[in-house]
Amino acid sequence: MRPFFGLLSDKEADFFLDRMEKDEADDIKQLLTYKQGSAGALMTTDVVTVTGSDSVADVLYRLRHSESDAETIYYLYVTDTGNQLTGVVTLRELIASDPQRRMDEIMNPQWISVSADTGQSEVLQIIRKYGLLAVPVVTHKGTLLGIVTFDDVLFNL
Missing domain, CATH: 3.10.580.10 (CBS-domain)
Structure with a gap:
């Protein structure tokens, strides 16, 4: 998931996250807080x-x-x-x-x-x-x- 969202601008990422189910969007937002290449991001x-x-x-x-x-x-x-x-x-x-x-x-x-x-x-x-x-x-x-x-x-x- 991170590679896809990592390619988007913040505005584009927000566009997609706003259209997702809240629980799923919250999970993705949490994963995006971890440093790329870390276990948390993967x-x-x-x-x-x-x-x-x-x-x-x-x-x-x-x-x-x-x-x-x-x-x-x-x-x-x-x-x-x-x-x-x-x-x-x-x-x-x-x-x-x-x-x-x-x-x-x-x-x-x-x-x-x-x-x-x-x-x-x-x-x-x-x-x-x-x-x-x-x-x-x-x-x-x-x-x-x-x-x-x-x-x-x-x-x-």
Whole structure:
């Protein structure tokens, strides 16, 4: 999204943003505040989050029947009520788990993350080093902001 809006004048960008749904326009405005080439500028905020108390069956039902805005679902991010990242669940783990198990029972409580100001080349190094398909972007307090996928990094080099 940033490359498109980055090519526009402020007046042209405002023209398009004024015609978008408020939530989507607010997301784009927030992303435009991050330095170009940073994880914040590359990330998507459309992330699938679950709570630790959600059951596997409930999450699978939600994924199958809801209209998720997430363009890519490689991992499910377990967050608390303050949107603090507490763990990560792979789709493979979700599918292979007993439907009655809870997310906090199958999540990995140790995860790799980056901050919004992490540079693009460092994000790519982290994704390569750990073999990730996506990396969460968090604040210094652990609040989940979004994710950067491997293709976001590669296509923006």
